[in-house]
């Protein structure tokens with residue numbers, strides 16, 4: 464069994480929980496789970512959500528079932544989720560501009576302890592971070608990072624990652640999967656400590672809709688030696704994530720993870736604008752994406768590529784979490800520590816370790832399948 468703890472029970476966390484249980488019941492097929500047809504040894508039915516952590520007063524101390532039904536008005540919510548609780552988290556002050564925040568009792572130290580006790584109680588193998596995007600920095604030293612965690616000055620995701628490392632040291636090996644742009648797996652001090660305590664840190668920022676497609680189109684152009692003049696990619700959505708990204712600091716974190724693909728794949732930095740561009744409520748979770756790429760081809764010919772899409776945002780990431788949970792457990796069982804580039808390269812917009820290149824997902828997919836087959840045969844690195 465793979466015990467999964469969700470940090471941030473928003474659209475993605477809820478969609479993952481509901482979709483996973485519906486696959487297990489045979490109500491839906493595992494479409495959108497990239498490795499559903501690859502024999503990994505760990506089956507989808509082995510993945511189990513054991514709890515969620517949130518800071519929204521309207522979600523804390525309810526169950527995932529309640530949140531899916533009453534907060535998100537979802538139909539077809541499996542009864543099994545009635546038994547899975549939402550526990551209070553930390554760092555609510557970073558999002559109090561967005562919604563009513565649950566105020567836990569005690570000072571910062573007590574809150575850290577309480578969240579750590581939730582980890583101990585739920586005994587996760589995999590902690591999945593799908594909290595609201597926060598600005599975070601890259602630390603030079605462990606001491607500086609630890610001090611900021613203890614004083615409550617870090618982005619919440621970086622504080623959760625600290626607790627996961629402590630848990631790996633004191634309780635059992637764990638994988639921390641950071642699907643948001645805040646740098647966690649791209650923080651070398653965090654990854655080095657993971658190597659020491661037997662944890663795996665994957666991240667950062669899940670690559671879902673337009674970014675992997677852009678990466679593959681750029682690879683296509685590069686392989687044909689077409690010179691890219693400019694890339695414009697607009698994203699407009701109506702969910703809470705897009706609302707949160709209206710804040711310039713949060714959006715900057717997102718932009719940084721999205722833009723790194725251009726130079727990595729083309730080998731030069733073509734002028735580009737790639738970032739969440741706006742919030743339009745009626746679009747809901749189904750975002751509108753438009754892409755325009757202009758490039759030079761043989762004999763000076765100039766071509767243009769235009770793509771328009773409407774993409775369901777949350778299911779795109781939720782489907783990836785099913786595989787990330789299974790791959791994380793496999794990697795832990797095979798003795799991996801630190802981070803795993805082969806997994807990050809396919810699933811993340813900014814694949815760790817820090818300084819790693821983005822590759823086209825078509826290439827990363829082959830690498831991932833080879834890697835998964837290798838570790839499912841239990842070969843240690």
Ligand SMILES: NC(=O)c1ccc[n+]([C@@H]2O[C@H](COP(=O)([O-])OP(=O)(O)OC[C@H]3O[C@@H](n4cnc5c(N)ncnc54)[C@H](O)[C@@H]3O)[C@@H](O)[C@H]2O)c1
Nearest residue numbers: 471472473474475517519552554594595596619703704776
């Ligand atoms: N396709 C995608 O949807 C996609 C792709 C890549 C990355 N992401 C990232 O995934 C994250 C989740 O997306 P979403 O659409 O579910 O957003 P959301 O706003 O619906 O959900 C975020 C959840 O995190 C909770 N939260 C905020 N701060 C917290 C904290 N300190 N501790 C615990 N919980 C906290 C919020 O209460 C909310 O329930 C976002 O950061 C987004 O940028 C999403």
